[in-house]
Amino acid sequence: MHSPSTDLPPPECASPHSGGWRHVLAYRIQLYGLNGKGLLLLVALLAVLWISSGIYKVQPDEEGVVLRLGQWARTTEPGLHYRLPWPVEQLLLVGVTQINHLQLSNWYDSKPSYESNISDQQMLTGDENIVEAECTVFWRIKDAGQFLFQVKAPEQALRVAAESALRDVIARTPIQAAMSGGRQQVAEQTSALLQKWLDDEHAGILITQVQLQRVDPPSAVIDAFNDVQRARADQERARNEAQAYANDIIPKARGEANRLLQEANAYSAQTVDLAKGEASRFDSLYQSYAQAHEVTAWRLYMDSVDALLKNAGKVIIDTSGKSASGVMPYLPLQDRPAREVK
Missing domain, CATH: 3.30.479.30 (Band 7 domain)
Known part of the structure; x- marks a missing residue:
C-alpha cells in the first residue's frame, strides 16, 4: 500500500497543459485524507452552510426586499425569514420608519x-x-x-x-x-x-x-397688492361700522313703531268705545223721549242749562239798596286762595 503523498506527483510537477488544476485538487484531497466518506462529509457540510445562509432577520424599522435572479420577488415584514441562497435570491434591507x-x-x-x-x-x-x-x-x-x-x-x-x-x-x-x-x-x-x-x-x-x-x-407687485389689501380692510371696517349702526338704530325704530302702533290701537279702541257709549245713551234717551215727550224734553233742557251755568260767574243783587251799587260779587269758596293756619 502506497502513501497518499506518493500516489501522485507533487503539484509543482504538473503541467498546466495536461489538466494541472485537476491534478492539484486530487492531490489536495489525498493530502488531507478526504477520499470517500470524508469528501462526502465535506460536501454535505458546505451544502448545509450554503442552505443556512438563506436565513435572515428584518429589523422592526426595516422591510426586506427579496430579488430572485435580479427581479423583485416579494417584500417581507420584520422578523426571521428565509430566502433561497445566493446567487438564486438576494436580499435588500430598506429602512421604512425614517421621516424624510x-x-x-x-x-x-x-x-x-x-x-x-x-x-x-x-x-x-x-x-x-x-x-x-x-x-x-x-x-x-x-x-x-x-x-x-x-x-x-x-x-x-x-x-x-x-x-x-x-x-x-x-x-x-x-x-x-x-x-x-x-x-x-x-x-x-x-x-x-x-x-x-x-x-x-x-x-x-x-x-x-x-x-x-x-x-x-410676487415681489414686483407686492406694494400694489398691499394697497389693495388696505383698501379691502377699510371696506370691511366701513361695512362693520354700518352693520353696527344698523344693529343699533333698527331695533330702536322697531320699538318706536310698535309703541306708536299700540298707542294708535288704544286710541282707536277708546274712541270706538266712547262712540258706542254715546250711541247707547242716545238710544236710551230716544226710548225715553218716545215714551214721555214732555218729561224727557224738560229733563234735557235742565241738564243743558245746568251744564251751561256750571262754569258761569255768580253775583248777588241787594235790593235793599244799602250798598252803593246794589251788586255784590259772589266769590265761590273753592276759588279762594288757601290760608295758612297758625
Missing part, C-alpha cells in the same frame, strides 16, 4: 439653467391672482419593493407630483384663503391629492404631512 422631508421652495433650482425661470415658483389662484408658494412635504417609505422598483427616481417623481398637487389646489383656492384662514385647508388638500396620485402609481410612498411655508404675491 422635501422642500419645494427651490424646485426650479433642480432644473438646468436654460430651463430655470422665476415664474416656475408662481401659481395662479382660483380668483385669477398670482402668488408665490413654498411648502415642505414630509414622507416615508410605505412599501420598500414598490419604492425601489415601481417608479424610476422616486424622490424626483415625488418632487414633481408635490409641485403639481400644490398648483392644483392653489388653482382652486381664492387668494385670501390661501394667504390667511385657508392655509391649513390648502395643506390638507395638497397632502390628500398627492397621496392619491402616489397610490395610483404604486410609488410606495406615504405622505405624513404637508406644511405651507410661504404664500405671498
Whole structure:
C-alpha cells in the first residue's frame, strides 16, 4: 500500500497543459485524507452552510426586499425569514420608519439653467391672482419593493407630483384663503391629492404631512397688492361700522313703531268705545223721549242749562239798596286762595 503523498506527483510537477488544476485538487484531497466518506462529509457540510445562509432577520424599522435572479420577488415584514441562497435570491434591507422631508421652495433650482425661470415658483389662484408658494412635504417609505422598483427616481417623481398637487389646489383656492384662514385647508388638500396620485402609481410612498411655508404675491407687485389689501380692510371696517349702526338704530325704530302702533290701537279702541257709549245713551234717551215727550224734553233742557251755568260767574243783587251799587260779587269758596293756619 502506497502513501497518499506518493500516489501522485507533487503539484509543482504538473503541467498546466495536461489538466494541472485537476491534478492539484486530487492531490489536495489525498493530502488531507478526504477520499470517500470524508469528501462526502465535506460536501454535505458546505451544502448545509450554503442552505443556512438563506436565513435572515428584518429589523422592526426595516422591510426586506427579496430579488430572485435580479427581479423583485416579494417584500417581507420584520422578523426571521428565509430566502433561497445566493446567487438564486438576494436580499435588500430598506429602512421604512425614517421621516424624510422635501422642500419645494427651490424646485426650479433642480432644473438646468436654460430651463430655470422665476415664474416656475408662481401659481395662479382660483380668483385669477398670482402668488408665490413654498411648502415642505414630509414622507416615508410605505412599501420598500414598490419604492425601489415601481417608479424610476422616486424622490424626483415625488418632487414633481408635490409641485403639481400644490398648483392644483392653489388653482382652486381664492387668494385670501390661501394667504390667511385657508392655509391649513390648502395643506390638507395638497397632502390628500398627492397621496392619491402616489397610490395610483404604486410609488410606495406615504405622505405624513404637508406644511405651507410661504404664500405671498410676487415681489414686483407686492406694494400694489398691499394697497389693495388696505383698501379691502377699510371696506370691511366701513361695512362693520354700518352693520353696527344698523344693529343699533333698527331695533330702536322697531320699538318706536310698535309703541306708536299700540298707542294708535288704544286710541282707536277708546274712541270706538266712547262712540258706542254715546250711541247707547242716545238710544236710551230716544226710548225715553218716545215714551214721555214732555218729561224727557224738560229733563234735557235742565241738564243743558245746568251744564251751561256750571262754569258761569255768580253775583248777588241787594235790593235793599244799602250798598252803593246794589251788586255784590259772589266769590265761590273753592276759588279762594288757601290760608295758612297758625
